[in-house]
Amino acid sequence: MKFLAVIFALGLLSAPVGAVEPSEILKDPLLEKRARSISKGLRCVVCQNQSIDDSDAPLARDLRVLVRDRIVAGDSDQAVIDYVVSRYGDFVLLRPPVKAVTLVLWFGPIVIALIGVFGIILFFRRQKKYAAQLEKETKA
Amino acid sequence: MIVETGHFALILALFVAALQGTLPMIGAHRRDQALMAIAAPAALIQLALVIVAFAALTYAFVTSDFSVLNVVQNSHTDKPMLYKISGVWGNHEGSMLLWALILSLYGGAIAAFGKNLRPSLKVRVLGVQSLIATGILAFILLTSNPFTRVVPAPINGNSLNPLLQDPGLAFHPPLLYLGYVGLSITFSFAVAALIEGRVDAAWARWVRPWTLAAWGFLTAGISLGSWWAYYELGWGGWWFWDPVENASFMPWLAATALLHSAIVSEKRDSLKSWTIFLAIIAFGLSLLGTFLVRSGVITSVHAFASDPTRGVFILLLLVVTIGGAFALFAWRGPSLKGSGLFQPISREGGLLLNNFLLTVAAASVLLGTLYPLFIDVLELGKVSVGAPYFESVFIPMMIPMLMVMAIAPFLKWKRGDFLGATARLKIALIITIVGGLLTWSIIDRASAFAAFGMALAIWLFIAVLTELAERIKLFRVPLIESGRRLLRQPRASWGMTFAHAGLAIMVAGMTASSAWRVESIQVMKFGDSVTVGGYTYTLKDVREVPGPNYIATRGTFIVTQSGASGEDDALTLYPEKRTYKTRKMTTTEAAIHPTFLGDLYAVVGDKDEKSGGYVTRIYFNPLVSWMWTGALIMVLGAGISLSDRRHRVGAPAKSKIVPGSVPAE
Amino acid sequence: MNRFAYYTPLVLLGVLAVYFAAGLGRDSQTLQSVLINQKVPEFSLQPIEGATKGLSSADLKNQVVLVNIFGSWCDSCRIEHPFLMELKEKNIVPVYGIDWREVNRQAGPRWLKKFGSPYTLIGDDPKSRGAIAFGVTGAPETFFVDKQGVIRYKHMGPITEQNWNDTLKPILDELRKQ
Numbered sequence: 001m002k003f004l005a006v007i008f009a010l011g012l013l014s015a016p017v018g019a020v021e022p023s024e025i026l027k028d029p030l031l032e033k034r035a036r037s038i039s040k041g042l043r044c045v046v047c048q049n050q051s052i053d054d055s056d057a058p059l060a061r062d063l064r065v066l067v068r069d070r071i072v073a074g075d076s077d078q079a080v081i082d083y084v085v086s087r088y089g090d091f092v093l094l095r096p097p098v099k100a101v102t103l104v105l106w107f108g109p110i111v112i113a114l115i116g117v118f119g120i121i122l123f124f125r126r127q128k129k130y131a132a133q134l135e136k137e138t139k140a
Numbered sequence: 141m142i143v144e145t146g147h148f149a150l151i152l153a154l155f156v157a158a159l160q161g162t163l164p165m166i167g168a169h170r171r172d173q174a175l176m177a178i179a180a181p182a183a184l185i186q187l188a189l190v191i192v193a194f195a196a197l198t199y200a201f202v203t204s205d206f207s208v209l210n211v212v213q214n215s216h217t218d219k220p221m222l223y224k225i226s227g228v229w230g231n232h233e234g235s236m237l238l239w240a241l242i243l244s245l246y247g248g249a250i251a252a253f254g255k256n257l258r259p260s261l262k263v264r265v266l267g268v269q270s271l272i273a274t275g276i277l278a279f280i281l282l283t284s285n286p287f288t289r290v291v292p293a294p295i296n297g298n299s300l301n302p303l304l305q306d307p308g309l310a311f312h313p314p315l316l317y318l319g320y321v322g323l324s325i326t327f328s329f330a331v332a333a334l335i336e337g338r339v340d341a342a343w344a345r346w347v348r349p350w351t352l353a354a355w356g357f358l359t360a361g362i363s364l365g366s367w368w369a370y371y372e373l374g375w376g377g378w379w380f381w382d383p384v385e386n387a388s389f390m391p392w393l394a395a396t397a398l399l400h401s402a403i404v405s406e407k408r409d410s411l412k413s414w415t416i417f418l419a420i421i422a423f424g425l426s427l428l429g430t431f432l433v434r435s436g437v438i439t440s441v442h443a444f445a446s447d448p449t450r451g452v453f454i455l456l457l458l459v460v461t462i463g464g465a466f467a468l469f470a471w472r473g474p475s476l477k478g479s480g481l482f483q484p485i486s487r488e489g490g491l492l493l494n495n496f497l498l499t500v501a502a503a504s505v506l507l508g509t510l511y512p513l514f515i516d517v518l519e520l521g522k523v524s525v526g527a528p529y530f531e532s533v534f535i536p537m538m539i540p541m542l543m544v545m546a547i548a549p550f551l552k553w554k555r556g557d558f559l560g561a562t563a564r565l566k567i568a569l570i571i572t573i574v575g576g577l578l579t580w581s582i583i584d585r586a587s588a589f590a591a592f593g594m595a596l597a598i599w600l601f602i603a604v605l606t607e608l609a610e611r612i613k614l615f616r617v618p619l620i621e622s623g624r625r626l627l628r629q630p631r632a633s634w635g636m637t638f639a640h641a642g643l644a645i646m647v648a649g650m651t652a653s654s655a656w657r658v659e660s661i662q663v664m665k666f667g668d669s670v671t672v673g674g675y676t677y678t679l680k681d682v683r684e685v686p687g688p689n690y691i692a693t694r695g696t697f698i699v700t701q702s703g704a705s706g707e708d709d710a711l712t713l714y715p716e717k718r719t720y721k722t723r724k725m726t727t728t729e730a731a732i733h734p735t736f737l738g739d740l741y742a743v744v745g746d747k748d749e750k751s752g753g754y755v756t757r758i759y760f761n762p763l764v765s766w767m768w769t770g771a772l773i774m775v776l777g778a779g780i781s782l783s784d785r786r787h788r789v790g791a792p793a794k795s796k797i798v799p800g801s802v803p804a805e
Numbered sequence: 806m807n808r809f810a811y812y813t814p815l816v817l818l819g820v821l822a823v824y825f826a827a828g829l830g831r832d833s834q835t836l837q838s839v840l841i842n843q844k845v846p847e848f849s850l851q852p853i854e855g856a857t858k859g860l861s862s863a864d865l866k867n868q869v870v871l872v873n874i875f876g877s878w879c880d881s882c883r884i885e886h887p888f889l890m891e892l893k894e895k896n897i898v899p900v901y902g903i904d905w906r907e908v909n910r911q912a913g914p915r916w917l918k919k920f921g922s923p924y925t926l927i928g929d930d931p932k933s934r935g936a937i938a939f940g941v942t943g944a945p946e947t948f949f950v951d952k953q954g955v956i957r958y959k960h961m962g963p964i965t966e967q968n969w970n971d972t973l974k975p976i977l978d979e980l981r982k983q
Binding site: 019020021022023025041043049050051054089090091092093094095096101102104105108109112113116117120123124127130131 | 375377380382383481482484492496499500503504507508511515520521522523524525526527528529532533537661662663745748755
């Protein structure tokens, strides 16, 4: 069940290797750092569940180069991300954006936790009542 | 002939399971001893039949019987024997047969070793277990039959995916299945208890060892999978929050909570509905995982080729099994009130908090894993939920857990003394703060978070040692006396010590390897050197080396510690890039040299035509071995706990009156 | 806990089951385009070897055209190729091609020479800049671009007689009327 069987998507995917090639690396380490960070947050759209930084699919590579070209051209991190998102949609963001459609996702855990806390408080209240009841009965 | 025998055995097993799931249950209801007596022998017969089926399939693989379709699709004469065998479960049909085998194995174990079980309970547990087996066997025979023949038989097969031809991955599924299929037993216990209407200390005592066993295997299986990913995938990652990884992690979280909740139910007759609920959820999450991987609803690297008909069947199985259990829960739940009362600040309170945090964590992982499906079905577009989401949600929940884990064992049952407990942890706190500050100032001033993570690990570890020291009254009585006390400690508490300590070590490893990994990617010609993480790597050469069913491009690195003299202390690393003949796939075999402080990790890539050199990726991954060691220690803890006679016999042990504990009944 | 609370797990399971059942029928792989009704992002591709003119976003105006992503490596493209030739021969609609990710500059022209070229204009796209402009995730994919240069429809997979008659031709006619 929990099994690594790689699916060949149109023959584009092969055994994954940490994917950035030396020829892609930018000369300026700060810009390169930005590029790596942005790449780690962009999903490889022809892979099953990897970022373009991790995937060695050809399209992932081209997207990595694109990201670097745009950084060198002067785009801010957000502008680079917007560029890719405007063409591929929110699907390409590994960190889901906080939008109306993802409110349940981002606030769900907190809500669940609060419900749990509420339940625990109720639990202890009822315990106290039960204990008080027992005391009354033993005294009676 | 053998294949047909296996096939026939499987069909027989289905009938036996169906019988076992119905007649004895009716017998238990009517107190008909004759019907009830069917249960245990039936379970053993079922197990024997499934073993025959599994053995038959294994035989087909081992002898490369290409008249069997499953063998054709997943094997090849060139494959090494180990992988011919692991190929049996390296595909959908075979792995489902393994699933069924382990299900029957646990059922058989209850039949054979559950002598002290209350008869009506035992029968019902076996009954529920075999009803599940009926479903799974039917699924196999109707949609995923591994025994289908192919005529005419081809000369050779398609071989196994090279990524799966690996010792680590060969053992990963069996361990994992022993884990979450094992949770079927705790599920059966829970449902049996609901049917009986009784959840008492005896029940909780029976449940614990089985949960421990399943939990131990699951921990081992998940860790093995992570370890495999680490050394196979070529860049040192070990967890990706992939839906199928999550599918195994959620049952683990639930099983951990279950383990601890069962303690409260057994010792203090409280949190009973919680324990039952967790037992149902844990197995429910296992079934959910099976569904997610094999139905195609979720995109994942792990998924088997998807088939909607199979998906429908598993979904039905899931709904009937878990739905039935939840229906029983809704009916019987309110009557499961416990008699044990406790203050919020108490050991029970600590365990309740633990339950709460683990459950919320599991629910959050479930939400994140299923969210893309929800959005897609509602036609609201397509959304990805990747590692960044899970990290920002999961990690904050684990922080309070690690903090409280240290304190809770110091709290008494029923009413704990928080200030007293924390007072005993003074030294631990001091060491923690010092350790955290040292980490921050010496290693990495940029990440306060990493230092905090290490501090948490230190906190938990020292607290575990402090707790042990207290129990043996270290430094308060003569050392010899402490030594005697150490030897007399019950194994179950050793289990806790090991498990919690192992977790602390793992947390340290996870924090360090995530925060302080060093990476260097470059093109190297023969003779070039590069320094990474305090070690100097020189590429000596790259050669072609043939293997049993592949050709490898092997690089040779000479590694010395920077500043060290000469080649005497040098290490040689041989990373490879393998090309497999039959499937034309390449895999990367990183060369890894683990040290106490971290792993040296080297990968050789493609040739760079322009310069004549090779792409090389070299990493230093700090404290990675701590992760695997920590996991091993946790599994060891489970094993030690299991070997405690009290667990095995299942009856109350001759109680030594230990001050401060609640007497057994 | 009141009685109601004990029913929650069952209810939640039911909701989940409905989602799963609905999800089984769907294809989790296809990515719908977010560029529908957006102007084509700017791109500019060099000509393939042997041609003089390439393809750029500036060429996409004044008439309804199809933009087809293909490659010599793509088997499904081979399958739809005869139909695209028919579109050209019968002058039904101009088809512009983006030759995506060829391993060398000769592979595409050779393939076109061997099987024939259904394309009025072709752009060479070794770095996926054209494909990325259209949000492409695989080949073949065909885009309907209207007279204003706005992407109006994305078709994934080969074009066949069937899906042309059923879905695509009506879209073409509709766009031409506007």
